[in-house]
Amino acid sequence: MKIIKLSSVIVLLAALLFSCQKEYSFEKVITPAGTWEFNDSSKQYIGNMDTAYIQTIAPSTKIMSLMGRTANGQQSFRLHLYAIDSFTVGTYKASLSQTDFKYYTATKNIYQADQFIGEFIVVVTALGNNQITGTFSGTSQDSTGAIKQLTLGKFTSRINLSGNGTGGGGGTAVGTLGASAGTCTPTSAIGTYTQGVALTSGNTVTVTVTVTAPGTYTIATNTVNGVSFSKTGTFTTTGVQTVTLNGTGLPINSGNQTFTVTFGSSTCNFPINFGAGTPPATGTLGGSPGNCTTATQAGTYTQGIALTSANTVTVQVNVTTVGAYTISTNTVNGVSFTNSGTFTTTGPQNVILTGSGTPTSSGVQNFIVTFGSSLCTFSITFGSGTTPPAGDYFPLTLGSNWTYGLEGGTPSDSLN
Structure with missing residues (x-):
């Protein structure tokens, strides 16, 4: 009788699992969790989001996975975001190990992006009510090893946010730029700016920020006259702070030029006068x-x-x-x-x-x-790093290690 009862339970469980599986598959096809899309230089890729979830991979580090497929199920979409404490609306960069991406089949990676390939940027534009939306673009590597630019990336998905923390360590920090009537105040431009002369590390602009929530940040200007300014980092405290933006580029023209600084939704402007020089090649x-x-x-x-x-x-x-x-x-x-x-x-x-x-x-x-x-x-x-010298060596640099040997005693001795 016990054997018959046990067999009945197994059959019942199998029937329940089978019916649940069919219902899940049916639900996935009819009501996908969301959608995704992106372009390369010649083609648009598009599909449905199957699932999105948050996991804790270290005491204060979380990973968000957004997974999807094409309509025929032959290509898969995977986007990862990484944050300290919690995910928030804001910018996530591959160069800061905050995101990676893969578009692949069962046999090869069609496109992949991470901090070792180049800059890849994800912007979470909305996160709440168990829903996430955002955009992405940047540098990727295709199946042949060639570098390709991906553009116009978008995604939206349902997501269970119960695993998200309440801290401010993920995404972009929150705050406002110091400004009066749209002009950055105070601001300080350092260095010489001349038409046709490339900017160096000595060309900087300092702005003030009132930080209301700490976290990673990117403060940047638009590109004007072939030049831009930016800085990426982490605010660890709130309050008024100064940030020095580093300039890059080659000035095209001489004369006064106005730059717009952006930090989250906050903006302000500052001018720079470029002296006359040789136009760039x-x-x-x-x-x-x-x-x-x-x-x-x-x-x-x-x-x-x-x-x-x-x-x-x-x-x-x-x-x-x-x-x-x-x-x-x-x-x-x-x-x-x-x-x-x-x-x-x-x-x-x-x-x-x-x-x-x-x-x-x-x-x-x-x-x-x-x-x-x-x-x-x-x-x-x-090439791989060189092997360290024999004997005790305390590791202080990347690629270092240490060895130990027996000093005194006999070879039959052991460490306990």
Whole structure:
């Protein structure tokens, strides 16, 4: 009798599981959790969101997973966000290890994005009432290893927010920029600004912020006259604080230019007067927008060993207008390449970019070269870090370790 009863229970449970599974599948098809979409340079990708959920992966670190598929079920969509304490409306960047992305099939990754590939940005525009919406775009790597830009990404999904915390450590911090009648107050511009002369680390603008909730932040201006200012970091306390924005770019024209600073929904303006100089050069990188033509590397690239002036990459440029130039890469694996100068003739020319920084990892890394609006890519293979010397060695740097050996006693002794 017990065997018969047990068998009946198993059959009943199997029937219940089967019926629940069918109901879940039916519900997923009819009422998806949400939708997602994005574009590459030639195609739009679109599908339904299957599920979205939050998990705690460390005492104060949370991960949000948004998972979906195409209508035929052959391609999968996965977007991860990472936050301290809780997720909030705001910006999440791959460069800050706040997001990664994958679009894939059962056999290959069609597109993937993370901090080792390039900048990929997710903006959560609404989060509440068990619903999330947002946008995304940025640099990705396709199945062949080529760097591709993804644009016009959007997503929306139902999500159980009971696992979300109440802290302010995720996303963008909350606050307002110091301003009077729309003008940033106080503000301080440091450095010399001249037409045709690339900005350096000495070109900065300081603004004030009243922080009402701590967390990560990005404060940035629009691009005006070929120049922009920005700073990314973390506010750990509330109250009035000063932030120094770093300038980048090559001024196109002389004269007064007005920049708009944005921090969350708060904005203000400040002017900069650019002195007269040489207009910047124009042209196209060899191989743009794909792999850089005849990109030639020099020097040794090893994890944990800082680059020197011997670490260079030569790229080709077809110059159409002479003038000042800055050609540079993004920062990948702690390393970047750049060169500034003046083109005095038009036509194909070679430019040597000098590397700087200390590689944080080994393996193949992809770089994006920028000259005006022209882009091309090249890759560098970084070797593994060197083996530390024998004997006791206390690790103080990346890639360090320590060893121990027997001193005294006999080989049969053991550590307990």
